[in-house]
Amino acid sequence: MQAYLDNAATTKMDDEVIDFMHQIMSTHYGNPSSIYESGRQSRVIVEEARITIARLLNVSPAEIFFTSGGTESINTIISGVLQNNEVERVITSPIEHSAVFNSLEFYCKQYNKSVEYLTVDTNGLIDLQELDELLKNGNGKALVSLMHINNELGNILPIDKVSNICKNNNALYFSDTVQSMGKFELDFSNDLLDFAVASAHKFHGPKGIGFMYINGNNKLTPFIIGGSQERNMRAGTENISAIAAMAKAFELSCSIIDETSKRVLELKKYLIHKLKNDFPEISFNGDVNSISNILNIGIPKSNKNEMYLMKLDINGVYVSGGSACSSGAIKDSHVIKAIGKNELIRPIRLALSKYTKKEEIDYFLKMLKKL
Numbered sequence: 001m002q003a004y005l006d007n008a009a010t011t012k013m014d015d016e017v018i019d020f021m022h023q024i025m026s027t028h029y030g031n032p033s034s035i036y037e038s039g040r041q042s043r044v045i046v047e048e049a050r051i052t053i054a055r056l057l058n059v060s061p062a063e064i065f066f067t068s069g070g071t072e073s074i075n076t077i078i079s080g081v082l083q084n085n086e087v088e089r090v091i092t093s094p095i096e097h098s099a100v101f102n103s104l105e106f107y108c109k110q111y112n113k114s115v116e117y118l119t120v121d122t123n124g125l126i127d128l129q130e131l132d133e134l135l136k137n138g139n140g141k142a143l144v145s146l147m148h149i150n151n152e153l154g155n156i157l158p159i160d161k162v163s164n165i166c167k168n169n170n171a172l173y174f175s176d177t178v179q180s181m182g183k184f185e186l187d188f189s190n191d192l193l194d195f196a197v198a199s200a201h202k203f204h205g206p207k208g209i210g211f212m213y214i215n216g217n218n219k220l221t222p223f224i225i226g227g228s229q230e231r232n233m234r235a236g237t238e239n240i241s242a243i244a245a246m247a248k249a250f251e252l253s254c255s256i257i258d259e260t261s262k263r264v265l266e267l268k269k270y271l272i273h274k275l276k277n278d279f280p281e282i283s284f285n286g287d288v289n290s291i292s293n294i295l296n297i298g299i300p301k302s303n304k305n306e307m308y309l310m311k312l313d314i315n316g317v318y319v320s321g322g323s324a325c326s327s328g329a330i331k332d333s334h335v336i337k338a339i340g341k342n343e344l345i346r347p348i349r350l351a352l353s354k355y356t357k358k359e360e361i362d363y364f365l366k367m368l369k370k371l
């Protein structure tokens, strides 16, 4: 028996998406930039994918740009905005994903901009009044970079409220929407925000493909320079089959958002109920109104449970202790540190998907008991 409960790290590809990707891969090998027939056919596939994604976000296709995923999109947006002399300061939070957190540190140093961090409470909640005050009291145009759904805690930041504050203070607004795309109803019309990002492998699409939304009012310097693909915003021959598969996965996920949320919320409630009953020492991290597919729990720190993730892994339970670390090592989570719980608990992030079965939850609970 196995339990895959790490769907915020990545998801299993949808069979329908695999079939579609395979079909495109075997039929469309023309370069979309070539002007002869097979190139033009590939161009149609790429542009149809762009139209599908734009329709689902209620924006113009000209505002969608394909990239290799979340991290590249984030680097493009942050480096592009900070090269602009108009922007002088960045306001963000200490609980952003490392792709945002580290990019901001790097590019702010490179382009000599200041970074200010909002405070978060012990549940990881951001005080929007503090954001408003910082924007009102500071000097110079600001970029506000605040993620929509936190990948560790599942906390949801109200995009519309942040959008109003940014608009009232003439600030640019970038939301890291990697965890919300395909899981949360999004409508970016009426200039809701300036920049957003997506990564297909988070919504049952392929890895190494994503997109960024750049509101038409903004013009950025590209991050990857070379050919004139993606209207000069991202050089390199397009990954046609992955782009088509991403649009398909996005469409499929968006069509069942309500149904999936309801189903995973039932599983999450069951999990919480069982944990509360059988493990009174376990605590819950994050906002009680977090997204339906993410639950972050804490087991009290002790010498005995140091190797907890490895022990679960040996028993076929795949969970995360924070965000996945590329080297495979377990690093303390900067998010758990930021909410002041690092010395007290060892976190376990449980992330469900449309494929999660109740038996997997039961198996996790059984192995946790053993631990």
Ligand code: PLP
Residues within 6 Å of the ligand: 008, 009, 068, 069, 070, 071, 072, 097, 099, 147, 149, 150, 151, 176, 178, 179, 198, 199, 200, 210
């Ligand atoms: N932002 C968030 C919130 C994420 O959860 C992730 C992936 O874990 C990323 C950005 C990076 O995305 P990618 O793995 O596609 O580079």
